[in-house]
Amino acid sequence: EAGVAQSPRYKIIEKRQSVAFWCNPISGHATLYWYQQILGQGPKLLIQFQNNGVVDDSQLPKDRFSAERLKGVDSTLKIQPAKLEDSAVYLCASSLAGSWEQYFGPGTRLTVT
Amino acid sequence: GQSLEQPSEVTAVEGAIVQINCTYQTSGFYGLSWYQQHDGGAPTFLSYNALDGLEETGRFSSFLSRSDSYGYLLLQELQMKDSASYFCAAPWTDKLIFGTGTRLQVFP
Secondary structure, three states, X not given: OOOOEEEXXXXXXXXXXXXXXXXXXXXXXXXXXXXXXXXXOOOEEEEEEEOOEEEEOOOOOOOOEEEEOHHHOOEEEEEOOOOHHHOXXXXXXXXXXXXXXXXXXXXXXXXXX | OEEEEOOOEEEEEOOOOEEEEEEEEEOOOXXXXXXXXXXXXXXXEEEEEOOOEEEEEOOEEEEEEOOOOEEEEEEOOOOXXXXXXXXXXXXXXOEEEEOOOEEEEEEO
């Protein structure tokens, strides 16, 4: 079974630029999550989708972050404009509906200079 | 709100047994998960305790005590490849809240 795919793996941008991350979850997984993980900390949930609907985006900085999951499969997370404090690893995860067992992708390491 | 606290670092030698603790404060509680994350890697699911008691999976066991708001991950017969960060996580409303993480270093 293919795992969660993410791209790019690494990205370096200057502050105030924009960036987009892509995620393809495990086939059949209805729930998709985007997490931000700052070095030395646990993952922090940014947004959670159930199929193509948003379940929770309470910790998403909506003035600069946006995410979508068209057709209930792939998802993109965008940051515009980026700030220095956005430097982190952005993890995508998916799970079967109703399951707490989440499968994570390899993540995108973002560096904002 | 909800918070899960873990020791920041634990060290041990190969072949030893180590316990990683997790204490939580929550207004609602369904269970406790554990994830392993190697440096530069993605978190991988280890276990989920929905009920009190000990769950064993090979060299790893996980324990939950709801009355004490406490759980732990027990790693036996430690191997060098067990060096990683370990996170407890708890469901809260519809999302998973991760703990502060414990970095385990295994020495030969």
